[in-house]
Amino acid sequence: MSERASRRILWVAFAATVPLPFFLVETGWVPAVRLLLLAGVHGAVIAVEGTQGTVAIAAALLLAQAALGLAALWVLAWGLAQGLSRGSPRRAAAATWAVVALALFVTTAFDLYRTPFRTPALRGNLLVLLE
Amino acid sequence: MSGLRRSVGLALLAAAPLLATAAPFERSEEREPCARFDPLRAPFFGDTHVHTAFSFDANALGVRATPRDAYRFARGEPLGLRPFDRDGTPRRETRLERPLDFAIVTDHAELLGETRICRTPGLPGHDSLVCRVLRRWPLLAYYMVNGRIFNVRDPVRYRFCGEEGGRCLEAAASPWREIQAAAEAFYDRSAACRFTSFVGWEWSGNPGSHMIHRNVIFRNATVPALPTSYVEEPTPEGLWRRLEEDCLAAGNGCDVLTIPHNPNLSGGRIFLPETSAGLPLDAEATRRRAALEPLLEVMQHKGDSECRLGAAGRIGADELCAFEKLPYARMDRRNLPFLWAPPPPGSFVREGLAEGLRQQARLGVNPFRFGLVASTDTHEGAAGAVAEPDFPGHAAGGDTSAVEVPRVPDAFEFNPGGLAVLWAEENARDALFAAMRRREAYGTSGPRIVVRWFAGWEHPDDLCRRPDFVARGYADGVPMGGVLPPPPEAARAPAFAVAALRDLGTADRPGTPLQRIQIVKIWLAADGPRERVFEVAGDPGNGASVDPATCQRRGAGFDGLCSVWRDPEFDREQPALWYARVVENPTCRWSTWVCIAQGVDCARPGSVPRELRPCCDPGRARTVQERAWTSPIWYVPGRARRATR
Numbered sequence: 001m002s003e004r005a006s007r008r009i010l011w012v013a014f015a016a017t018v019p020l021p022f023f024l025v026e027t028g029w030v031p032a033v034r035l036l037l038l039a040g041v042h043g044a045v046i047a048v049e050g051t052q053g054t055v056a057i058a059a060a061l062l063l064a065q066a067a068l069g070l071a072a073l074w075v076l077a078w079g080l081a082q083g084l085s086r087g088s089p090r091r092a093a094a095a096t097w098a099v100v101a102l103a104l105f106v107t108t109a110f111d112l113y114r115t116p117f118r119t120p121a122l123r124g125n126l127l128v129l130l131e
Numbered sequence: 132m133s134g135l136r137r138s139v140g141l142a143l144l145a146a147a148p149l150l151a152t153a154a155p156f157e158r159s160e161e162r163e164p165c166a167r168f169d170p171l172r173a174p175f176f177g178d179t180h181v182h183t184a185f186s187f188d189a190n191a192l193g194v195r196a197t198p199r200d201a202y203r204f205a206r207g208e209p210l211g212l213r214p215f216d217r218d219g220t221p222r223r224e225t226r227l228e229r230p231l232d233f234a235i236v237t238d239h240a241e242l243l244g245e246t247r248i249c250r251t252p253g254l255p256g257h258d259s260l261v262c263r264v265l266r267r268w269p270l271l272a273y274y275m276v277n278g279r280i281f282n283v284r285d286p287v288r289y290r291f292c293g294e295e296g297g298r299c300l301e302a303a304a305s306p307w308r309e310i311q312a313a314a315e316a317f318y319d320r321s322a323a324c325r326f327t328s329f330v331g332w333e334w335s336g337n338p339g340s341h342m343i344h345r346n347v348i349f350r351n352a353t354v355p356a357l358p359t360s361y362v363e364e365p366t367p368e369g370l371w372r373r374l375e376e377d378c379l380a381a382g383n384g385c386d387v388l389t390i391p392h393n394p395n396l397s398g399g400r401i402f403l404p405e406t407s408a409g410l411p412l413d414a415e416a417t418r419r420r421a422a423l424e425p426l427l428e429v430m431q432h433k434g435d436s437e438c439r440l441g442a443a444g445r446i447g448a449d450e451l452c453a454f455e456k457l458p459y460a461r462m463d464r465r466n467l468p469f470l471w472a473p474p475p476p477g478s479f480v481r482e483g484l485a486e487g488l489r490q491q492a493r494l495g496v497n498p499f500r501f502g503l504v505a506s507t508d509t510h511e512g513a514a515g516a517v518a519e520p521d522f523p524g525h526a527a528g529g530d531t532s533a534v535e536v537p538r539v540p541d542a543f544e545f546n547p548g549g550l551a552v553l554w555a556e557e558n559a560r561d562a563l564f565a566a567m568r569r570r571e572a573y574g575t576s577g578p579r580i581v582v583r584w585f586a587g588w589e590h591p592d593d594l595c596r597r598p599d600f601v602a603r604g605y606a607d608g609v610p611m612g613g614v615l616p617p618p619p620e621a622a623r624a625p626a627f628a629v630a631a632l633r634d635l636g637t638a639d640r641p642g643t644p645l646q647r648i649q650i651v652k653i654w655l656a657a658d659g660p661r662e663r664v665f666e667v668a669g670d671p672g673n674g675a676s677v678d679p680a681t682c683q684r685r686g687a688g689f690d691g692l693c694s695v696w697r698d699p700e701f702d703r704e705q706p707a708l709w710y711a712r713v714v715e716n717p718t719c720r721w722s723t724w725v726c727i728a729q730g731v732d733c734a735r736p737g738s739v740p741r742e743l744r745p746c747c748d749p750g751r752a753r754t755v756q757e758r759a760w761t762s763p764i765w766y767v768p769g770r771a772r773r774a775t776r
Contacts, residue, residue, distance in 0.1 A: 025274050025466055038271065041264060045275065048260045052287045054278030117270030122534055 001093035007081035011074050013100040017107040017126065018076075019114075020069040024061055028116035031107075032073060034129065035066035038116075156556070156565035159384050160351045165324035165557035171601045172554040172571070174581050175327075175563060177233035178205065178514040179390060179551045180346055180431060180506035182333070185306045187242035189510040190250065191265060191273040192526050193533025195219075196512025198236040198310050202317035205234035205514040206326050212511055212523055213533050222536050225523040227515055228637050229579070231550075232558050233327040234514040236310055237346045240332040240358035241280055244303030245289065256298055259291035269533070281337040282463060286362045296362065303357055307332075315352060324558040332358040334370050334389075340463040341398035343367060343391070346428070347374065350386035350564040354378070366407035368416065371423050388567060391501075392428035392508065395436040396462055399477030401427075402486050402499055412490060417498040425612075426567055429480050429574045429760050430505040432525040432541075432548040433457065437712075437760060438481045439474065446653070447481040449664045451714065454755065455546045455576070484763060485653050485660035488706045491767065492655060502570030502612040502762030503710070505549025515550060517577035519755070520640070520682075522547040522721040538729055543722050543745040549576045552759075554583075554610065570612025575759040578634035578642055584611040584711050586764040588618055590626035595693035604628055611710075612762040617769075624701035625766065629667065630693035631713040631759070643715040643757065644688025647671050650696060654707035667711075668694035675716035679753040682719035682727065703768060710763040717754045722746070 001009075019029035024038075042059035049055070080099065085092040104126070106112070111123040122128070167173075183201050184194045193213045196204075204210040207230035211221025248254045249262035256262065265272035280286045292299035314328040331348040345367065347358070355377035364370045370389070378385035394401040405411055429437050435455040441448035459465055460474040476482060480503065487499030509516060510526040524540030525548065552573050553566040566572055573582055583601065587608020594600055608628075609615060615625055627650060634642030647669030653662045675686030698709070719727075726746035731739055733747035745751055 025463070026270075027466065041268070041271065042275075044260055045264065049279075049289055052279055053275075053283055055275055058275070058278065117268060117274070 001085070001089050001096055003081050003085040003092070006084055006092055006096040007074075007077050009096050010077035010080055010099060011070075013103050014073040014077055015070060017103040018073060019107075019112050020065070020072075022065065022116050024058055024065075024116065026116040028114040030113055030115060030129070032066050032069040034115075035062055035069060039063045039066055156561050158561050159386065160560060162320040162559065163322045165559055166322040167324065168557045170556060171605070172556055172566075175232035175553050175555055175558050176515075176550050176579055177231045177235070177327075177553070177563075178506045178509075179235045179237070179331075179348065179504060180333075180392065180428060180508045180548075181205075181234055181236045181512065181514040182238055182508070182510040183236060183512040185238040185243060185246065185310065186333075186510060187239060187246045187276060188273055189512075189526060190246050191269040191276075192510065193269065194511055194526055195221075198238070198313035198512075199316065201236050201512035201514050202234060202313055202326075202328055204512060204516075205231040206317065210511070210513055212513070213526070214535060223523065225513060225516060225521070228518065228640065230326070231515040233329070233553070233563055235329040235331045235346070235348055236313065236514075237331045237333040237348075238306070238310065239335045240303075240347075240360035241286075241335050241362060242276065242299075243306050243332075243358065243360070244299035244301065245292065247302045247306050248291070248299065254302060256291035256293070256302075259289070261289050261291060277337075280362065281335055282340045284338045284365065286365060288362055300357060307357060311352065311354065318560070319558075327558050327560055327563055329560060329564075330354050334359065334361060334364075336361040336365060336367065336370075338365070338400075339398070340461045341400045342393045342396040342462065343400050344393060345370060345389040345391050345424075347387060347389050348564075348567070349378070351384065351560055353383050353385040355381075355385070367420075368407055371419055374423065375419070386564070387423070388426070388564075389424050390426045390428055390504065391424065392431060392506075393433055393436060394427070394478055394480065394483060395434050395457060395474055396460065397478060398460065399475045402477040402483035404486055404490055404498075412494065412498055414494045414496050417490065417494055417496040420498050421496060421500055425500075425502060425570050426504050426572060426762075427480065427483070427501040428506055428508075429503040430455065430549045430576055431508040432527055432545050433462075433508060434544075434546070435576070436478070436480050439479050446485050446660055446662050447479045451649075451712070451756065451758075453752075454758070457544055481651070481653060481662060484708055485655075485662070488653065488655040488660060488708065491706055497765070497767075500614075500765060502567075502572045503574045503760045504551035504553075504567075504572050505574030505576060505760070506551050507548030509548065517547045517550060518640075519547060519577065519719060519721040520724045522724075538740060538742045539722070539725055541721075543751060547577060547721055549574050550579070552582075570762045571610050573611060573759055573761040576755070576757045578715060578757045578759075580634050580645070580713055580715070580757075580759040581632040582611075582711065582713050582759050582761055583628075583630045584761040584764070585609065585628045586613070586615055586625050586709070587628075588616075588622040588625055590628050590695055592626075592695050594628045594695050595630060600628065600630065600693075609764060611764060613764055615764060615766045618703055624697045624699070627667075627696045627698070627709060627711075627764070628694075629696070629711045629761075630691070631668075632691045633689065633715070643684065643718050644675070644690065645669060645692055646673055646675060646688050646714050646716045646756065648692050648694060649712045649714065650709050651712060652698065652700075652707060652709045654702075654705045656705060663700070664712075665696065667696040668692040669714075673716070677717045677719055677754050679719060679723050680727070682724060684716065684718060686716065688716040706765075706767055708763040708765045711761040713759040713761075715757045717756050720752055720755045722751070723753045
């Protein structure tokens, strides 16, 4: 596996699992994809209902948080991929998938997330988040 | 019962055969006469501010109580609370220890139709994006909708409401009919007169997140075809104008009043000496407001609005004002502590009353001559659920217990709210409405303290010992909410007769003894408003306390207190007002009961769950001194008269 492929796989995995701080009236810890999903909901509402009220500000805040989070995760994935691809491509692939599996295991086994819009934020794992 | 309590009790509550000066109220409805009619009036305890699942915010938070459930609860039946199992079984239940005498369901007029559409399959608009968001992410929708409808200056309905919002207005007719039907079904029109309901709604203007909400309450079953919401009328003046057109001037027996609440969250906008358009108040607008708005909610779930934290000596602050204060002045900043700031001037009742005196001097009419009540603002349909030891939470401000049974039933800064008390001849709509209109009302922070409060020029010093305390109070003066008549030539100062009885509580949970009665005076001096708090009965230094580790009360207090007090600083040239504050001995705050029940051990911080960490915050109040606030009595130099409206 190339370093580039490893980086991309790790980045997607991190985006789907690593808890990032969330703030929009409520606070919480959620993966970047959740931020993108919420931003998408706001975007859809804007498309249908227009920008009246605070929906555009909320969408912008969500997008900004998602962009910052994804950038930080990209840096993390880049650093990790560099380290993993020092050996053979096979070992790099195995290590990459191992990191992905570890991320999925940890976020499924432990309540790392605090999902916003439930006050006090509901603690949960990846499965709860996907409900 | 002590001798003093017996004599005060007899004086306060014993019916007298006749009442020479109190005018009887008009009857506007056909009903069986009440078997119990007291010409000297009796105190009726109720809640003027109750939300159910018909309110958008309560609905988004997972509340399922309907107006009928709220009235059932008010009359003493149990109420199921969130969270609900998949089969709809509530996982919590609550019940009042003592039923209320009256209650008013005041669901938000805003989004009444939208909520119905989004929750009713098959209605046009049900499959709209906003409705889908509401059903999938209720709290996300809660904030989204707040940001579009409630917190903006020019609210606009969602497109799924159709042309000019017609579809949503049409859909609102159904819940509005159900609200009326519930009020009618639970109004006891028999001679027993056990329970009174009123038809009402809440107009929830929140421009710039400054709360200028009003509860709209109708005298009888004759009401407008639809509630007027902030979307149709985005200013209080517009609301009053619409109420005049749709109700008062309709010529069909409709009668209405409005009660503002939460000046503590209004940014000073409830007591602004100008119109919503920024123009100075004029006499005509002021008269309209004074006629439509005789009462104000001094305390509720989202904090006390009587007076502000701060040193005594300035307007609106004394040492007992440190009671159920919110740490923020706007609800949208609740989760932004770095933006918290003290509420601006005009955010508290005392400041509003003082501004009223100033405007009276300027215009000849007082726009802020309001009496005081308290209520819950429950969003669970739990009307009158004010007991601190078993507070179920009132589900306002973004809280949700929709997902799991909460360790803490509400946010720590909130409280169970209070009760409205009306002095009326009987427990029926006309009598209670007349009491509201003449401001013969008071609020309590929960306990059923009984307070009577008269002022006159000729009250004898031994009035408290006389069995005709109440009859003389009416005959020789005015009750709470009144305006003193002009002073006789020889009069030096008005005499205030105030009597209070502790809440007896129940056999299982006795009430708390009283500690003291204070009279708060506000007057207009040459250089502006002034205020002073007088101790007139009881013992502020009685040493009573409560152990926050066990909630055991210590020390003695009073079963009843009574005093005839003459204002030593009265100046007949100065406009003034006085109200009484009756204070109980300290008791545990609701949060302290929760912390004890959850076994919080602050000596082992690592063992304390996150939700319960405020239990160990030394900056949070663990005890409260529950209280009652009477409506004021006013004195207007030169033009004073007895006011019945």
